[in-house]
Amino acid sequence: MSPDSTPTDAEAACFEAGIKFGTLYHQFAGTPVSLESAPSLATAIGESIENQPHCTTVTVDVREDELAAALEAGPADYTELTGRFLEVEIVVDYEGCEVVTRMAMEDGYPLMRLEEVHGRE
Amino acid sequence: MSPDSTPTDAEAACFEAGIKFGTLYHQFAGTPVSLESAPSLATAIGESIENQPHCTTVTVDVREDELAAALEAGPADYTELTGRFLEVEIVVDYEGCEVVTRMAMEDGYPLMRLEEVHGRE
Amino acid sequence: MSPDSTPTDAEAACFEAGIKFGTLYHQFAGTPVSLESAPSLATAIGESIENQPHCTTVTVDVREDELAAALEAGPADYTELTGRFLEVEIVVDYEGCEVVTRMAMEDGYPLMRLEEVHGRE
Amino acid sequence: MSPDSTPTDAEAACFEAGIKFGTLYHQFAGTPVSLESAPSLATAIGESIENQPHCTTVTVDVREDELAAALEAGPADYTELTGRFLEVEIVVDYEGCEVVTRMAMEDGYPLMRLEEVHGRE
Numbered sequence: 001m002s003p004d005s006t007p008t009d010a011e012a013a014c015f016e017a018g019i020k021f022g023t024l025y026h027q028f029a030g031t032p033v034s035l036e037s038a039p040s041l042a043t044a045i046g047e048s049i050e051n052q053p054h055c056t057t058v059t060v061d062v063r064e065d066e067l068a069a070a071l072e073a074g075p076a077d078y079t080e081l082t083g084r085f086l087e088v089e090i091v092v093d094y095e096g097c098e099v100v101t102r103m104a105m106e107d108g109y110p111l112m113r114l115e116e117v118h119g120r121e
Numbered sequence: 122m123s124p125d126s127t128p129t130d131a132e133a134a135c136f137e138a139g140i141k142f143g144t145l146y147h148q149f150a151g152t153p154v155s156l157e158s159a160p161s162l163a164t165a166i167g168e169s170i171e172n173q174p175h176c177t178t179v180t181v182d183v184r185e186d187e188l189a190a191a192l193e194a195g196p197a198d199y200t201e202l203t204g205r206f207l208e209v210e211i212v213v214d215y216e217g218c219e220v221v222t223r224m225a226m227e228d229g230y231p232l233m234r235l236e237e238v239h240g241r242e
Numbered sequence: 243m244s245p246d247s248t249p250t251d252a253e254a255a256c257f258e259a260g261i262k263f264g265t266l267y268h269q270f271a272g273t274p275v276s277l278e279s280a281p282s283l284a285t286a287i288g289e290s291i292e293n294q295p296h297c298t299t300v301t302v303d304v305r306e307d308e309l310a311a312a313l314e315a316g317p318a319d320y321t322e323l324t325g326r327f328l329e330v331e332i333v334v335d336y337e338g339c340e341v342v343t344r345m346a347m348e349d350g351y352p353l354m355r356l357e358e359v360h361g362r363e
Numbered sequence: 364m365s366p367d368s369t370p371t372d373a374e375a376a377c378f379e380a381g382i383k384f385g386t387l388y389h390q391f392a393g394t395p396v397s398l399e400s401a402p403s404l405a406t407a408i409g410e411s412i413e414n415q416p417h418c419t420t421v422t423v424d425v426r427e428d429e430l431a432a433a434l435e436a437g438p439a440d441y442t443e444l445t446g447r448f449l450e451v452e453i454v455v456d457y458e459g460c461e462v463v464t465r466m467a468m469e470d471g472y473p474l475m476r477l478e479e480v481h482g483r484e
Contacts, residue, residue: 005480007478007479009375011477011480014374014375015381015462017381018377018379019475022380022381022382022384022388023153025386026389028148030174030271032169032170033169033424036168040161041165041169043161043164044162045165046167048152048153048158051155052199069408075350076351080324101378103374109316109318112378117369117370117374128256128356128358129359132256133356135254135256136257136354139261139262140354142261144392146264147264147268147393148266151393163313203443220257228438229438233261235254235257237247238249238250238253269391273390273411274412278410279410281412283407285403285407286406287402289400290396290400291395294399295439
């Protein structure tokens with residue numbers, strides 16, 4: 001580990017992973033989404049975030065049961081995309097350090113979590 | 122035409138069309154985009170906006186030549202989506218009034234234009 | 243009124259007003275907001291949208307009671323901005339036609355409404 | 364340092380800092396901004412991001428010279444917020460680990476950088 005305040009490669013990898021999650025959520029939250037349009041939105045989210053530097057894979061699943069339940073409860077056949085409708089895994093590789101991150105529901109809120117860090121020196 | 126300040130159906134149709142354009146632009150501007158991911162983004166944009174009420178069709182074309190030129194000029198193989206990379210047509214139908222709107226470049230800026238209004242009483 | 247499909251000034255004014263509403267909602271929905279930060283966000287939203295062409299005034303009120311209730315029900319002291327926390331009035335003037343629009347809650351959903359059109363020829 | 368793939372507190376702090384930067388950029392990029400409205404936008408951006416967990420301070424400066432130059436070159440008195448108009452410092456504290464991050468222009472592009480990590484065990 002770095003003896004001073006200089007970031008390690010593993011720390012930089014975690015910073016990069018966080019950027020991807022913040023980007024994903026705040027770029028796409030609020031997008032009009034229905035059961036029909038959810039698959040194309042999930043594909044576009046994944047492919048757009050994978051453009052960002054050091055991003056290995058972005059896996060986006062729309063929780064269709066949750067979306068269907070929300071649409072049944074509301075007056076329209078579409079709603080706004082928000083965290084409760086998403087399951088996301090992002091893997092980042094920075095200088096040989098691989099970081100695995102996930103967004104999962106916890107206590108009714110979407111929580112972005114740093115799960116694994118591999119390849120520290 | 123309405124004799125007072127009450128909106129006509131044609132005016133309401135134009136308001137609805139404007140909402141779709143403002144939504145489209147400000148939801149998706151800033152999205153990371155490359156030549157590879159542009160098609161999935163264009164599909165997702167169109168399908169998401171078509172969810173909105175009274176929206177008949179949304180046609181989104183990415184101007185690939187313009188995008189390729191921007192990527193050649195910059196240091197990365199992706200950039201942020203902005204109006205110069207898009208051509209969009211949105212058709213709205215509200216109570217029998219059909220409105221055709223387009224976003225086109227004019228003097229180097231993306232301009233949203235109300236082009237045709239059909240079916241006024 | 244225009245005898246053909248060419249838009250009238252009043253229709254163009256309504257289109258412009260719609261753009262402002264779509265912009266406002268989809269630019270700022272999802273912003274982290276608390277009771278403390280709500281006033282600065284409301285100010286910034288109003289001033290940013292007033293930059294757009296033909297926009298006379300944008301009045302943004304945060305529904306603080308609604309926001310306080312949502313925060314009490316949740317685990318955090320902030321939440322994401324969404325339509326239920328906002329009351330907005332936008333006035334547009336295009337070539338002498340003044341259009342008044344509002345976002346109000348209706349059946350639990352934020353509805354953007356074209357309310358008045360003045361100055362038709 | 365953690366002997367396995369479990370994240371350290373410092374790594375978690377870096378992940379949190381990245382989330383804030385991705386949020387800040389992709390929530391607010393595209394916002395209409397002029398010289399007059401830039402101060403209120405800067406204030407709102409800072410106060411909104413400071414709501415997020417573990418966020419100590421967010422300092423947002425609008426580069427007014429750069430904004431003024433862009434407005435002189437263009438046809439309008441406002442433009443879209445993008446990275447070249449911003450200087451941002453975000454400080455995060457997670458379980459006693461303090462992380463300092465900045466967005467600065469480099470080779471004409473806004474680069475988010477992890478600069479200092481303090482308080483590792």
